[in-house]
Amino acid sequence: MILSEKELKALCQMASTAALDAGKYIQSQFDRSYAKKHKKGGNSLASQVVTEIDEKAQEIILRHLHSSLEAHNLGLLTEEAIDDQSRLEKAYFWCIDPMDGTLPFTEKRTGYAVSIALIANSGDPVIGVVYVPDLAECYTSVKGDGVWLNDKSFVREKGGKNDIIHVYSDRSLRDDVYYKSATDRLNEWAAHQNTGIQYHTGFGSVRNALGVMTSGTGCYFKFPKRPKGGGSIWDYAATRLFFEELGLHVSDARGETLQLNNPETTFMNEVGVIYTTDSGLSDLIITLGN
Template identity: 45%
Template sequence: MNFTELTEKAVKAASNAGQLIRSYRDKDVNVMQKEGGSTLASQVVTEVDRKSQDAILQVLLPTCDELDIALLAEEDEDDRGRLESAYFWCIDPLDGTLPFINGQPGYSVSIGLVAKDGTPLIGVVYDPVHDVLYQATKGQGLRRNNERWSPTQDSQALTFTYDRSFAEDPNFNQVKDELEAYTHSLGLNEFKPIHYGGAVLNACHVLENGPGCHFKFPKSQDGGGSLWDYAATACLYEEGGAVVSDVFGNSLELNRPDSTYMNHRGALYATNKELAKRVREIIAKYSVGR
């Protein structure tokens, strides 16, 4: 399996989809409701989500046929081929549909290649608003707009990105207070909580503005993001030398057999190990009864 060539395919697919999305930026789009979503973000879909996915599949489907790669894409049913094939594409054609609908930044195209055991092998994310493309291939490092990139952590602020559902969490203010206290204990000048966008660019924004973190509490109800929200960025973080795990410090379960949701163990992104350790302590403190 030539992962370099597959990365190039994923880059082309993400770029094509991003150009399509950009062409709809100032147009009225048809917004529909999806069944089964646990949050507003997972309940809305637009014609652009579907067209973006079609643009991606036009590039990637031939690799599925030629190389027996399975496919998991947000706008299609899970056929569970990912549990049989050695590899599967994991696609979110438009992560951050709500900011897209509202004409705000924070949406992206996300394409990952995941091994059957859940190891992220390729991650490609395209931000069409800022024309930034992130890509990583296991063992080959991280790139930003096709240049090698080592995310820095020299900011004097601690960045914390969060989504709509986190902002509505009953412990939201306590978590912010704990992180702000930790910020000052590090001697940093500022704590920056940012309600940015979809899960994918929330993770990327942390990489761009380190030190920082993004995380989701584990919970018993379905939700907490899906495999396609994490597959690509997990590879970006691993190749960028950052930390990505569940909230207990284990690898993300990116090929969960019983569901595509990630709520069971939560998710944690952090730019360094010490920050990840502190965030895990905070999560443990406020996870009781979820």
């Protein structure tokens, strides 16, 4: 079964409504008290913290998307539920992160977002929706139709020759063995380009990718590692489509297609990720990873 363009656009609208409702609920709880607990995740605190807000946001999203599961025979993968492997059996599956960036949310700062994608069994996203609650920004995309921001075509401001380079990373990057060598090489590259460099940390994976996408020149990357983690399928599903639609670089750490339906695991630690706005910067990071 191949979904038609009309069906994809209708499903994108459904996902947008779900993301907006979940995001408005999340923002309404920002300054309130709520239960916080730990779950089994990767090896970082960011992947282990979960709140009742995440779980309620997921309920809101699933309530909106429930009818589409049967109507289009779709699979389902969500962060706050067990992987039932339907993603491997169906032609398409919803991939949902009800609140990416739970840690910054609990720390009362920006960096969180709602992310919903529809992924083909091949591991390629065909719909992407991201809502940023504290900024009231909703990014949407259907494969082949570009990227939209709050229902208006999103046009990216391209970086100039001497624009500052924005490097987005998780807090955990500072603990990785390659951190110093990687940042040394990035600083050298920036100096060679006769420009400055600015490092951003503390956002969730979705907001990191959006930060790169909305900067003139920027990057976000994670190299492969042995411990489980490195983000999961739902962290990169929607933003991979955004980058592809904008003609920007998104790949695994080897520079190959970022596969989003690995039958063995939902974690991405074995392959890593790279998001960049500049081909030279992409080449540099791939070299660093190798």
